[in-house]
Amino acid sequence: MPESYKGGRKQWVADVAQVMQVKQQSLANLTRPGRPDTHMRAEGLVECWFSLGLYLQWQGEKEMARADWTRAASLVQVRVEQxxxxxxxxxxxxxxxxxxxxxLSAALSGQESLARTFFSYTERFSTGLVTGHEERPADPGAVLDSMGLHPLSRVYSLIRLGRLSGFHGLIFPEANSDEAVWGQTDIHGLMETAEHCLAIGRRERRQVFASETRLIPLLRALVAVLEGRGAAEEARNALVTYERSIRDMADFYYIYPVVLDLNAAFPAVFTA
Structure with a gap:
């Protein structure tokens, strides 16, 4: 079980059994004959396959996990191309x-080339760009959420793609202002943007989750290693701290796949 899980092993076992039962029932409902093939149905299928894959992986059922993740990635590929x-x-x-x-599904199922394609989509869509060749997003405010989800998604995707500088992004030039501008920046500027969004969320008394707030120190430590400024040991310690912040099912859903992905994507940093 995750070592910091609330309620201990008994609660973990009960929660996993309940979640897996719910996801399996949802899959049965979503795949029954006559169900309309809508975008919402596709999202439901992807969520179920992705989630079940995580629990199967944790339980050691690696082939079954990869099969579910492959299904999720394949469905998204079809829908996005459409x-x-x-x-x-x-x-x-x-x-x-x-x-x-x-x-993440493609990466965890061993399809790194497809994963990079999806990370490219994530990088663009999370900053309001469709092709990546536009001069600026049409609606900058739409991707600056108070939980920092979109900025962090772009940061993570850029790191996975090996792009740490040489791009534009939404940044807050003035620390005390919530007015974002589109300008030249780098991975550090984008992480500051994510932190600013989280600060807005706290100010508005919105719930902020460990999966976001504790991801930033981990990504900073990883970037420092990639730029030749930091020690791999610091990044490994940050990853351990991030994994230990799993306290409930929501944490597991968001944190565990990042732990798996970073270990596989940067073995020289995290597993050497």
């Missing part, structure tokens, strides 16, 4: 979770 020709900047935030989940 929707991309008519996708607009204003609608891209609605696709961020979809393509990021597909990126």
């Amino acid at each position: 929707d991309l020709p008519t996708l607009t900047s204003e609608r891209t935030p609605n696709y961020v979770w979809f393509v990021k989940t597909a990126a």
Whole structure:
């Protein structure tokens, strides 16, 4: 069980059994004959496959986990290829979770090339760009959420793609202002943007989750290693701290796949 899980082993076992039962029932409902093939149905299927894959992986059922993750990535690939020709900047935030989940699903099922394609989609959509060739997003405010989800999704995707500088992004030039501008920046500027969004969320008394707040120190430590400024041991310690912040099912859903992905994507840093 995750070592910091609330309620201990008994609660963990009960929660896993309940969640897996719910997801399996949802899959049965979503795949029954005559169910309309809507985007919402596709999102439901992807969420179920992705979630079940995480629990199966944890239990050691690695082949079954990979099969579920492969199903999730394949479905998103079909839907995004269908929707991309008519996708607009204003609608891209609605696709961020979809393509990021597909990126992790592809990576965890061993399809790194496909994962990079989805991380590219995530990087663009999370900043309001469709093709990546636009001069600026049509609606900058749409991707600056108070939980920092979209900025962090872009940061993570850029790191996974090996792009740490040489791009534009939404930044807050003035520390005491919530007015974001589109300008030249780097991975550090984007992490500051994510932190600013989280600060806005706290100010508005919105719930902020460990999966976001504790991800930033981990990514900073990883970037420091990639830039040749930091020690791998510090990044490994940050990853351990991040994994130990799993305290409930929601934490597990968001934190565990990142732990798996970073270990596999950066073995020289985390597993050497």
